Amino acid sequence: MADRRLLSGxxxxxxxxxxxxxxxxxxxxxxxxxxxxxxxxxxxxKVGGVFLQTEDEIAAVSxxxxxxxxxxxxxxxxxxxxxxxxxxxxxxMAYLKVPSVIVDVCRFGPGSGMAQTSQTDYxxxxxxxxxxxYRCIVLAPSSSQECCDLVQLALWLADRYQMTVYVLTDATIxxxxxxxxxxxxxxxxxxxxxxxxxxxxxxxxxxxxxHQHMWDYVGYHQDMNEKxxxxxxxxxxxxxxxxxxxxxxxxxxxxxxxxxxxxxDLVREEGLxxxxxxxxxxxxxxxxxxxxxxxxxxxxxxxxxxxGLLVEDVECALQGKVPVHLLGIWGTHRRDSSxxxxxxxxxxEIKQMxxxx
Numbered sequence: 001m002a003d004r005r006l007l008s009g010x011x012x013x014x015x016x017x018x019x020x021x022x023x024x025x026x027x028x029x030x031x032x033x034x035x036x037x038x039x040x041x042x043x044x045x046k047v048g049g050v051f052l053q054t055e056d057e058i059a060a061v062s063x064x065x066x067x068x069x070x071x072x073x074x075x076x077x078x079x080x081x082x083x084x085x086x087x088x089x090x091x092x093m094a095y096l097k098v099p100s101v102i103v104d105v106c107r108f109g110p111g112s113g114m115a116q117t118s119q120t121d122y123x124x125x126x127x128x129x130x131x132x133x134y135r136c137i138v139l140a141p142s143s144s145q146e147c148c149d150l151v152q153l154a155l156w157l158a159d160r161y162q163m164t165v166y167v168l169t170d171a172t173i174x175x176x177x178x179x180x181x182x183x184x185x186x187x188x189x190x191x192x193x194x195x196x197x198x199x200x201x202x203x204x205x206x207x208x209x210x211h212q213h214m215w216d217y218v219g220y221h222q223d224m225n226e227k228x229x230x231x232x233x234x235x236x237x238x239x240x241x242x243x244x245x246x247x248x249x250x251x252x253x254x255x256x257x258x259x260x261x262x263x264x265d266l267v268r269e270e271g272l273x274x275x276x277x278x279x280x281x282x283x284x285x286x287x288x289x290x291x292x293x294x295x296x297x298x299x300x301x302x303x304x305x306x307x308g309l310l311v312e313d314v315e316c317a318l319q320g321k322v323p324v325h326l327l328g329i330w331g332t333h334r335r336d337s338s339x340x341x342x343x344x345x346x347x348x349e350i351k352q353m354x355x356x357x
Contacts, residue, residue, distance in 0.1 A: 003182040009173040012144040012180050013103055014039035016151025017075055019184045022101070024050045024074040026063040028082065031115040032171035033105035036077040057082035061089040061102070068098045071196035073155055077103035080121050081112050087130030090164055094134035095220070097195070099158035101151070103167045105174045114337035117171040118329075119254060122309040125166045126283045133221070135228050137165040137235065138282040140253040144178040149185055150280075156187040157235065161227060162195070168282065170305070172255040172340060228284075237280035238289060242268060246275030248350060249293050251314050252303045253279040255340070260303050262343035267350055274350060279310075287317040294322040301353060303327045303346055325353055 007015065013036050017025065025040045037053060044051045050067075054060040060076045067074040078086065083104050093100055106121045108114040128134045137157050139150045147169060154165040239257075242264050243249060252260040257278040267274045277293060279286065294300055300322055302311040311326045318324060327349045332339030 004179055005182060006177055007144050007148075007180045008035060008175055008177045009141070009144045009147045009169055010035035010105065010175070011039050012147035013077065013151050013167070013169070013174075014043060015180070015182055016148040017155075018043060018047055018049075019148065019182065020073070020152035020155040022049065022073045022075050022155060024064075024067045024072050025076065026052050026054050026060040026067070026074070027076045027078065028054050028057050028060050030057075030079045030082050032107060032174050033077050033079050033103065035174070036103065036105070057085040058089070061086040064100050064102070065089050065093050065098060068093070068100050069096075069197045071193040073099075073159070075101045075103070075151075075155070077105065079105050079107045079115075080109050080118070081107075083121060083124060083129065090136070091128075091130035091132045091134060093164055094128075094130075094132060094136075097162040098164075099162050100164045101154045101158050101167065102164060103151070103169070106168060106170045108337045115171065116337040117255065117305060117340055118337075119170060119256065119305040120307075120309070121168060122282065122304070122306060123312075125168055126285075126313070134224065135231075135283060136163060137161070137231065137284070139165065139167050139237075140279055140282050141167065141169055141173060142254055142257050142278065143173070144176065144180045146280075147173065148180050148182065152185045153187060156190070159190050159193070161231060163227075168254070170254055232284040235281060236284045236286050236289075238286045239276075239278040239280065240289070240293070241276040241278060243275030243277060243293055245273050246293070246296070247273040247298045248275070248354070249297045249300045250274065250276045250303055250346070251279070251290070251300060251310065252276065253282060253310070254305075256303050256305055259341050259343050260346055263346035263350065266343055266347050272350065272354070282310075285313050285317065290314065290317045291319075294318045297322055299323045299325060299353065301325045301327060301346075301350065303331070303341060303349075305329055305332070305341060325349075
């Protein structure tokens with residue numbers, strides 16, 4: 001029987017790190033993710049791991065880079081401004097094909113913003129974030145249980161594809177408490193880490209180089225494109241809810257997807273055929289699934305706690321073949337940063353959208 005506990009999303013992320021055999025964590029406190037550091041500062045050393053609070057996010061990601069180069073499963077966690085500070089090193093890790101996991105508990109932006117819920121980091125994490133045209137896998141949990149499970153998956157994916165994997169949550173998920181079954185997830189075998197840094201003695205005094213593409217940048221990008229195609233073929237994850245007969249498809253992720261699911265239940269009771277596509281991987285994006293659902297629908301409604309970032313990928317996927325509408329940050333119940341988008345507001349938008357069809 002699984003060990004079941006009442007955990008916040010942030011605490012569940014910490015447990016996911018431990019169950020996923022993360023052995024080193026470097027981070028700097030920033031609301032609304034500081035509980036991750038508080039948890040791991042106590043618990044990670046108990047299982048033989050290393051925890052270090054760094055002087056800032058730049059130092060944290062640099063230590064992630066160094067630790068990961070030794071083959072150690074390594075993580076960091078931060079919030080939106082911290083993600084910005086990390087980008088130069090994330091780009092370097094992409095170039096050197098270094099696995100890492102970074103949790104982003106998103107807060108309002110731009111700038112330092114406010115510490116409440118937001119989904120305004122979507123574009124940054126799904127489009128790489130730094131220079132060089134690289135990609136990162138992005139996982140978007142919608143519950144404490146998924147925070148635990150998807151962190152374990154992120155650690156496995158990082159090792160499998162030798163790249164950075166983001167876990168994107170928000171203050172609502174991070175601070176909400178739910179029952180979580182603590183269970184180690186098995187995702188299969190991994191390739192040997194024959195690329196790791198070893199000491200001079202282990203290498204017979206021979207220098208170890210990592211700039212394998214220094215004189216062949218075309219080769220690097222060709223290799224990366226092949227890797228990205230493999231990921232897109234094998235690692236897309238989503239949930240389709242009441243979507244088989246849906247005439248209106250909602251698209252959402254994170255906490256908003258739970259509100260959207262509630263809205264689907266409400267309008268279904270009134271006889272409206274509405275379904276939901278919940279994104280679990282933000283990249284790779286479920287383009288083909290969305291096109292298939294869209295081909296049977298009259299319209300699509302994107303619901304996101306931002307000014308319209310996810311909607312760009314939805315519009316691109318649907319290629320103008322079905323009308324796409326957006327309920328963005330203006331759908332929150334308050335004008336300040338403490339507002340969230342409730343199911344009733346989504347229902348209102350659906351009915352308004354249908355009334356002018």
